[in-house]
Amino acid sequence: MPIALFLLITLNYMIASVRMADTGVLLQNSSSVESMSHVDTVCMDKTGTITTNRLVFDGIEYISPDREGTDRLIREFVSSTGSRNKTVIAVEEKFGKTECQLDDEVQFSSDRKFSAVRVRNGDSYDTVVVGAWPFLRDRASNPEGIEERLSALAGRGLRSVVFFSGHGGKLHEGDDISLPDSLEVIAVVSISDEVRPDCKEIIQSFTEAGIDIKVISGDDPETVDAIFKIAEIPGERKIISGEKLAAMSPEDFDKTALETNIFGRMRPEQKEQVVDSLRRQGRYVAMVGDGINDVRSIKKAQVGVAVQSGSGAARSVADMVLMNDNFRALPQAIVEGKRVVTGMRDILRLYLMRNFTLAFIVLVLLICLNRTPMLPIQNTLYALLTVSIMAFFMTIWAKPSDNRDLVLPKVIRYVLPTAVTTTVFALFIYWYFGWCGFVGSSGFENAVTGMMDSVDLSRDALLDKLEIKQDDSSWEHAVSSSAMVYFLIVAGIMQTFLLFPVCRKLSVDGEPTTDRKPQILAVLMLLLLAALCFVPMICIRVTSLFMFPLEQWLIIIAAAIVWFIVTFLILRGKKLDRITDAFDGWIRVILDRNFRKEAEKLSSEDVEDE
Incomplete structure (x- = not known):
């Protein structure tokens, strides 16, 4: 069910988006x-x-002895500059504005780290340059003591801007910016930004x-x-x-x-x-x-x-x-990201384990032996009980965890060994129930009679319902296929205890889960399977599965328990590491190649933007 996989991954992202929106992202x-x-x-x-980005004027240190003239130049600058950033606004709130006629301007740039204006002052001009000291100090005519003042302000956590007078000098030569060679430092203004x-x-x-x-x-x-x-x-x-x-x-x-x-x-x-x-x-x-x-x-x-x-x-x-x-939302966004990847990893483990298992079974039964492994309705039941319902709740219950490694290689390290053991045991069940002597035995005949009576069908009608050809007297395939489907469902549900171990001893990586909801859901799925299998109207008329007597069910359950133990030991003992390592390496090579292509594409886009 690839459509359901895409749907659940989309649902996983949607839940994360809603949670992140609630936190302010x-x-x-x-x-x-x-x-x-x-x-x-x-x-x-x-x-x-x-900081909160709420800038407030803190103080001014006059360098020029003409304080009145300095205040006038500051007002002229804040009144005429087009660089209306928060620093300028903070200074304007302190000194106010004045009427003046702008003659020329250099607006603030993050590259230049300064801005400048030239305004008319009667028959003459005033030139005011404002910016960061390291980018203008080489033009300062009176740099003595400025470094110490700025260092003292920085030590108090204040940002500072230096005001210069260019004494009416021009700001441009043609289209090029050309500040006056000699700039007089007139004041150092300090701005506070609330922590x-x-x-x-x-x-x-x-x-x-x-x-x-x-x-x-x-x-x-x-x-x-x-x-x-x-x-x-x-x-x-x-x-x-x-x-x-x-x-x-x-x-x-x-x-x-x-x-x-x-x-x-x-x-x-x-x-x-x-x-x-x-x-x-x-x-x-x-x-x-x-x-x-x-x-x-x-x-x-x-x-x-x-x-x-x-x-x-x-x-x-x-x-x-x-x-x-709301900067506080960023750590929470990282937590939600970890939760999304955890949920996606669990969903992929469930779906890919089932898909790999089906692929292996189809390869053996359908391609090699020309036998249909299961009917579409049986496949639907298998997917519903082992994947769809489980994956839906895994999406909702996902917990954040350390997910710095790539998702797919980690998933494959679980999926491949588990799919291989599941396939081997499923094929064993298929062989055992088809050719172990159950078909034709008194237990088998009693089961067939019980099925006919429970759904009020003749033997021919029952054959038709189980999709066995009327002229085919052999029940082996129908019985073995049903037994295999039952085993796959039981094993698929039991893998929950591998993915979410209840204690350290049952954990593949030594880290048990503290959340008991997945295990409770697995138990409910097993009870639901039991209920479905012992309701003839559903088992026979809907899913076309054979109804086994209790002693045959015990064989299926025993096989599932042995499968669980073998799979657990293989996963914990890393018996198939060579195969998974090879697959892991192949995936990483492909991903690395794609990442390099993406990086080259971004670099080329940056060059075009420049």
Whole structure:
């Protein structure tokens, strides 16, 4: 029933989507649910994750002795600039606006890290440049003491911007940006960003799950480090700036990207390079960002995450969006991802074990012996009791677990040995009931008579109902096929105790489950099978199965118990590891080839975008 398999996997994703929506995650790519379960590294911008992104003016340190003139230049800048970011708004709320005529402008860019305006002031011009000190200090005419002031502010966890006066100088030469050669530092403005009250708890939940956290910010790395101290986030912190990264060799860059956890003054392309480096070194990366400068890194990561208050560009390329900027929802999304993969793994084990078993049986009986293994209605009953009902509830009851390895190889390691033992025992049952002397015995005749009486059918009518040709006096195939179907159903239900062992001794990998619902469901399925098999109207008229006496049922049950023990010992002893290892290796080669093609495709798309 491949259609049911697709339906249940879709249902698995749908349940996860609803659960994630309840926690505040808007899914834009359904496959990201599964991808979240593999995440071992979370890269994030400081803003909106560690902090709330509510920027407030903190203070100003005047460098120019003309404080009144400095305030006027600040008002001219916030009144005329087109770079209406939250820093500008915070400064505007403190100093207010003024009427002025804009002559020229350089808008803020994440690459440049500064913005500038030139406005008319009567018969002259005022030029104001605002930005990050490392990108403008070489043009400063009075740099003395600025580094120390900025370091002190960063140590308090404050972000800072430096205001310069260009004394009316032009901003462009033709179409090229050309700042005045000599810029006078007139003020240093500090901005505070509120630390999230639950930041420590969220970061701790990541570290407890074994997930590496890396903060990649455009702010000063010392500011990010100070915020970590203010939030009392434990752990060793290794810090580096974008300037130092840019000067590194590719080998040193990769090593630093892996070892460092705080990156400051990072340009957009550097953020992308860090994510790409981590991916090349085997990390599964989720990137959380909010601005246009995060778009490239969000797109490069295996899982891209944006916050609701972020730019539209960031949200458009993200796989999921944190509604209301609820960063707490991200650890919960990872948990849901693990739950989805667990449910999908259990569903695949149930379905593939049955499908492989049927394939092997068809190969032997239909192709080699020209015998129909079972009727379509019997196959339906087999699927319903062993797979469909069980898989539906497995989807709902799935628990998060460690799923960092690929799903399919792990599934095949269970499916192949189990399918092989099930096929061997099923064929044994088929042979035993067809040629062991049961057909034609007094027990057999009594069973046939009981079946005719229970459904009020003649012998010929019963033959027709069991789809035995009227001129065929041999019952061997009908009896052996029915016995085999019964065994397959019992064994299929009993495999639940292999997948969800009740104790350590019955666990293949030594890890029992604490959830008793799967075992209870298995017992109910066995009781349902018993009820169906002893109701003649269903057993004969609906499923066309032979009704065996109790002593024959005991043989089927005994065979199922022996099958369980043998399968358990093989799985635990890894007797078929050579076969499963070969299949595992083949799958990994195919997946690796596909991943490489996808990476090359993404790289070519990035080149085209540039």
